[in-house]
Amino acid sequence: MDAHDNAKLTPPKMTAAEVSAFLVQVFPQFAIGRSYKIEETRHGFARMHMVYGDHLLRPGGTISGPAMFTLADVAMYAAVLATIGPVALAVTTSLTINFLRKPEPRDMIGEARMLKLGKRLAVGEIGLVSEGESELAAHATATYSVPPH
Amino acid sequence: MDAHDNAKLTPPKMTAAEVSAFLVQVFPQFAIGRSYKIEETRHGFARMHMVYGDHLLRPGGTISGPAMFTLADVAMYAAVLATIGPVALAVTTSLTINFLRKPEPRDMIGEARMLKLGKRLAVGEIGLVSEGESELAAHATATYSVPPH
Amino acid sequence: MDAHDNAKLTPPKMTAAEVSAFLVQVFPQFAIGRSYKIEETRHGFARMHMVYGDHLLRPGGTISGPAMFTLADVAMYAAVLATIGPVALAVTTSLTINFLRKPEPRDMIGEARMLKLGKRLAVGEIGLVSEGESELAAHATATYSVPPH
Amino acid sequence: MDAHDNAKLTPPKMTAAEVSAFLVQVFPQFAIGRSYKIEETRHGFARMHMVYGDHLLRPGGTISGPAMFTLADVAMYAAVLATIGPVALAVTTSLTINFLRKPEPRDMIGEARMLKLGKRLAVGEIGLVSEGESELAAHATATYSVPPH
Numbered sequence: 001m002d003a004h005d006n007a008k009l010t011p012p013k014m015t016a017a018e019v020s021a022f023l024v025q026v027f028p029q030f031a032i033g034r035s036y037k038i039e040e041t042r043h044g045f046a047r048m049h050m051v052y053g054d055h056l057l058r059p060g061g062t063i064s065g066p067a068m069f070t071l072a073d074v075a076m077y078a079a080v081l082a083t084i085g086p087v088a089l090a091v092t093t094s095l096t097i098n099f100l101r102k103p104e105p106r107d108m109i110g111e112a113r114m115l116k117l118g119k120r121l122a123v124g125e126i127g128l129v130s131e132g133e134s135e136l137a138a139h140a141t142a143t144y145s146v147p148p149h
Numbered sequence: 150m151d152a153h154d155n156a157k158l159t160p161p162k163m164t165a166a167e168v169s170a171f172l173v174q175v176f177p178q179f180a181i182g183r184s185y186k187i188e189e190t191r192h193g194f195a196r197m198h199m200v201y202g203d204h205l206l207r208p209g210g211t212i213s214g215p216a217m218f219t220l221a222d223v224a225m226y227a228a229v230l231a232t233i234g235p236v237a238l239a240v241t242t243s244l245t246i247n248f249l250r251k252p253e254p255r256d257m258i259g260e261a262r263m264l265k266l267g268k269r270l271a272v273g274e275i276g277l278v279s280e281g282e283s284e285l286a287a288h289a290t291a292t293y294s295v296p297p298h
Numbered sequence: 299m300d301a302h303d304n305a306k307l308t309p310p311k312m313t314a315a316e317v318s319a320f321l322v323q324v325f326p327q328f329a330i331g332r333s334y335k336i337e338e339t340r341h342g343f344a345r346m347h348m349v350y351g352d353h354l355l356r357p358g359g360t361i362s363g364p365a366m367f368t369l370a371d372v373a374m375y376a377a378v379l380a381t382i383g384p385v386a387l388a389v390t391t392s393l394t395i396n397f398l399r400k401p402e403p404r405d406m407i408g409e410a411r412m413l414k415l416g417k418r419l420a421v422g423e424i425g426l427v428s429e430g431e432s433e434l435a436a437h438a439t440a441t442y443s444v445p446p447h
Numbered sequence: 448m449d450a451h452d453n454a455k456l457t458p459p460k461m462t463a464a465e466v467s468a469f470l471v472q473v474f475p476q477f478a479i480g481r482s483y484k485i486e487e488t489r490h491g492f493a494r495m496h497m498v499y500g501d502h503l504l505r506p507g508g509t510i511s512g513p514a515m516f517t518l519a520d521v522a523m524y525a526a527v528l529a530t531i532g533p534v535a536l537a538v539t540t541s542l543t544i545n546f547l548r549k550p551e552p553r554d555m556i557g558e559a560r561m562l563k564l565g566k567r568l569a570v571g572e573i574g575l576v577s578e579g580e581s582e583l584a585a586h587a588t589a590t591y592s593v594p595p596h
Contacts, residue, residue, distance in 0.1 A: 096245040098243045
């Protein structure tokens with residue numbers, strides 16, 4: 001049994017619905033439930049859905065970098081919550097994003113996977129795709145500073 | 150005379166006012182002039198001002214990561230425009246941001262400096278501070294794919 | 299049939315043995331065959347083996363960061379070669395590495411996967427593990443500037 | 448008086464000679480004094496010199512990426528030592544390096560500047576130049592996990 005099997009057997013500390021409710025409460029200015037939907041959480045994993053809107057565009061008719069950064073960052077935050085439970089003050093300490101293909105103007109999906117959960121730092125990677133596509137539009141790695149858990 | 154002196158002697162291809170007018174035109178959904186102001190451009194340099202508003206906050210009462218990413222990304226775009234002239238389709242290919250200190254809920258300044266302007270790629274670094282502070286709240290490096298210039 | 303199936307069906311441009319012979323030729327100061335072994339190549343993929351030696355250590359008895367950087371960088375180069383064929387002058391333009399767990403003083407494996415192969419840039423991710431472990435010791439993303447192919 | 452003036456007034460915890468002696472002791476496999484020389488330390492700063500040798504080359508007759516990574520990483524370690532004193536077990540947690548210009552086959556200088564010294568993490572940037580040049584050959588940002596200090 002390897003680490004992946006272990007991860008499958010450990011239930012998430014928060015379901016998708018619980019992460020959503022938590023984000024609505026601590027992050028009211030962030031349009032959870034309308035523009036962003038949490039589709040699934042697992043131990044060490046979260047999948048988020050970003051609903052398309054004109055405000056996400058940049059010159060060239062493609063989704064803007066800041067919109068993709070936001071999706072990556074919040075998907076990672078959801079994966080942290082799913083793994084260690086409701087901690088409002090987990091904060092991003094660094095994020096590297098590579099923009100790989102220009103996404104069409106439609107919904108996007110972000111999948112965050114924990115690479116390491118340490119005592120003080122969580123590191124994960126996030127893949128972003130346009131809905132219905134298999135090739136990555138962007139790829140990010142992020143580090144979160146996490147409180148004692 | 151070193152590279153810095155050379156940079157001081159080369160006039161920017163676009164003034165702050167010209168970069169602003171260009172961004173309003175190609176990027177209408179982006180609130181240039183209201184939420185973001187271009188304060189200064191030089192060859193290889195731009196300084197942007199992000200006006201504080203509640204929508205920029207995250208849990209803990211501090212400016213959100215996506216807001217700072219946006220300021221860094223747009224400041225770098227302004228520095229690219231100032232250096233090579235009006236090119237709508239310069240695109241960010243990668244960006245790494247380190248969040249260093251939690252910024253107070255007030256205006257922030259982003260200063261972008263070009264580290265390299267190649268034929269196909271521009272690389273720069275961006276320092277972000279809260280208005281009136283000298284210590285960096287965040288630091289980013291970004292790569293832009295640029296058209297022939 | 300998705301992108302992964304396509305990748306499985308496209309044969310590599312160079313086998314592991316061909317990549318090894320090429321690196322010995324263009325990169326004689328690099329100990330291919332002795333300290334580094336290419337175990338497998340596929341279209342968009344390469345796996346390298348780094349043989350343990352005392353020169354790889356750092357304080358604390360763990361493999362040094364520069365040794366892991368080297369393994370990540372060369373594994374990515376091997377994946378580029380496997381995908382586009384023998385091009386000596388592909389060069390790394392950027393690399394981000396996250397060190398996740400301190401590796402024991404023994405052999406390490408690096409697996410590089412192409413995330414994007416564009417006309418001018420190749421982007422990939424590289425996972426590093428100690429031999430016999432399943433958890434990542436380090437994770438990197440790298441961008442290579444590639445010649446016309 | 449701003450932060451820069453403060454930094455100038457705070458003496459380093461270790462001089463260049465003390466950092467050298469410390470690295471020789473804890474890091475004997477690393478050729479301090481022969482291939483790498485610490486030229487200067489200040490509070491939040493270190494400058495290192497890497498002596499040219501054929502083993503640093505890569506195809507094309509330019510200094511290899513791993514050699515530049517090593518210079519950046521060790522310069523940052525020296526800056527950490529200069530700022531918090533002799534701590535063997537400070538470890539790099541992440542490093543992002545952008546390769547900007549191909550350095551000639553000659554000595555290189557790395558200058559590391561601390562951007563933040565927190566209780567658990569130190570973040571810095573490192574500029575690398577060929578000796579006698581003013582334009583950066585590479586630029587890196589690095590995060591170190593530091594013990595209580």
